[in-house]
Amino acid sequence: MxxxxxxxxxxxxxxxxxxxxxxxxxxxxxxxxxxxxxxxxxxxxxxxxxxxxxxxxxxxxxxxxxxxxxxxxxxxxxxxxxxxxxxxxxxxxxxxxxxxxxxxxxxxxxxxxxxxxxxxxxSHIDDEEFKLADLHRGIETTLNVVNNELKYKATVVKEFGELPEVECISSQINQVVMNLLVNAAHAIDDFGEIIVRTRCDGNWAVVEVEDNGKGIAEENLHRIFEPFFTTKPVGKGTGLGLSLSFNIVQKHNGSITAEHASAGKGTCFRISLPLTQPEATADSEWG
Ligand SMILES: Nc1ncnc2c1ncn2[C@@H]1O[C@H](COP(=O)(O)OP(=O)(O)OP(=O)(O)O)[C@@H](O)[C@H]1O
Ligand SMILES: [Mg+2]
Structure with missing residues (x-):
């Protein structure tokens, strides 16, 4: 060797x-x-x-x-x-x-x-157990908590579909949604719109956060989930929000992707989470 x-x-x-x-x-x-x-x-x-x-x-x-x-x-x-x-x-x-x-x-x-x-x-931030949770409730909570960061930057439109409870660590999913919302607000220069969309797709819960902000340059699209990748000025962003979100979603056996918003301007982040966890994940401890 x-x-x-x-x-x-x-x-x-x-x-x-x-x-x-x-x-x-x-x-x-x-x-x-x-x-x-x-x-x-x-x-x-x-x-x-x-x-x-x-x-x-x-x-x-x-x-x-x-x-x-x-x-x-x-x-x-x-x-x-x-x-x-x-x-x-x-x-x-x-x-x-x-x-x-x-x-x-x-x-x-x-x-x-x-x-x-x-x-x-x-603040159940240390409650790291997989439990059945109402994602809509988590999103409402998160919106309330980041309201101050959003209200001067965007109107938030909720397009909630039907969702059963999802087996997840809800405090961590809240944290992911919070990162996406704050990023969306940062991407908007003057005043824009942020859409939070949910739906159930087979055995998956899908949450989308879409903004009509400045968008992500094609050459950066594959880098945004890297730790420390940021386009924000020094001292403004650590570049950790998305990489940690990626880790959290991965531990939930889900996926997180970004694409250009369908409206032509802005970005759409999509999280897909399995409604129930394979047994080994739900039983094991991590955090
Ligand atoms: N909604 C968005 N619109 C445009 N660019 C985005 C969006 N979300 C993320 N980005 C890009 O991805 C980069 C990485 O995002 P990430 O959340 O990981 O770090 P950050 O926001 O720069 O810093 P922080 O650690 O404070 O979150 C951002 O700097 C930005 O260039
Ligand atoms: Mg961020």
């Missing part, structure tokens, strides 16, 4: 090191994803919390005004005095605005609740 041909124990060692490096990559990508999420979520929560806070201040002022009125009633004020106070505190405006402020605050709190429940779903 020549020097350049490692023997089988060297080969095993190399494989083990490769496996470890791969695990570290997955871990660092998870951390990067969590950091990205945290920033987005902070922004998403900050806005409703901001106006609920300012609504509470207005409500406080309105309450003081109303107490002036009830105190005057208690003190036996005359009808003229009472109507003067009503006029002074702009009672009819106050009555309408109070309802509006309460409705708006309730909406804001609902939004915060939705984001928090999406985060809870998303």
């Amino acid at each position: 020549s020097d350049t041909n490692p023997n089988s124990s060297q080969q095993d060692q190399l494989n083990a090191r490769l496996e470890q490096a791969n695990r570290q990559l997955l871990q660092s990508e998870k951390l990067a994803a969590i950091g990205q999420l945290a920033a987005g979520v902070a922004h998403e929560i900050n806005n409703p919390v901001g106006y609920v806070y300012s609504n509470l201040q207005s409500l406080g002022t309105y309450l003081e005004d109303l107490f002036r009125l009830t105190d005057a009633v208690d003190a036996g004020a005359s009808l003229e005095d009472l109507s003067a106070i009503k006029k002074n505190i702009d009672y009819s405006f106050l009555k309408d605005d109070l309802k509006d402020l309460l409705a708006e605050s309730r909406e804001g709190i609902e939004r915060v609740k939705t984001i928090i429940s999406a985060m809870k779903d998303f």
Whole structure:
């Protein structure tokens, strides 16, 4: 055997090191994803919390005004005095605005609740078991979590078909969908459209993320799944999103491909996942 041909124990060692490096990559990508999420979520929560806070201040002022009125009633004020106070505190405006402020605050709190429940779903990031999962629910969660990155770049159109539950590690599939959505948003210069399409094709679940952004140059199409391949400026992209997505989908015995969008401009990524895993994969541990 020549020097350049490692023997089988060297080969095993190399494989083990490769496996470890791969695990570290997955871990660092998870951390990067969590950091990205945290920033987005902070922004998403900050806005409703901001106006609920300012609504509470207005409500406080309105309450003081109303107490002036009830105190005057208690003190036996005359009808003229009472109507003067009503006029002074702009009672009819106050009555309408109070309802509006309460409705708006309730909406804001609902939004915060939705984001928090999406985060809870998303944070099962270490739950690495294959389980039957509703992919649509995962996609909705992911859309909620990356809403902040998408809303200024694109309208998101959902074209969901009928899908049975899919045997997968849903937190990891969420991560793949998140990478595709963020990439799609990055590919759009001003404002565009991102379509998330699902369908069932025999024993396969198919998820497509299509954008009408700047597209992928023909000569790069076969390189995008390589680790560290990026066309983004230094410091902007690590070039790991798609290679990790590829690994995740591969471990699910599925496939991920990219092609030019059918509309002529942009890119369509397609993930195909088997509805059920061959037994050996589902039983084994990895991560
Ligand atoms: N939807 C898309 N439209 C156009 N180009 C894309 C799209 N998705 C990926 N690419 C290309 O593939 C490259 C690799 O993508 P990948 O997600 O792996 O890394 P990245 O986005 O550059 O960095 P990050 O590690 O932060 O995700 C991108 O730099 C970009 O050139
Ligand atoms: Mg990316």
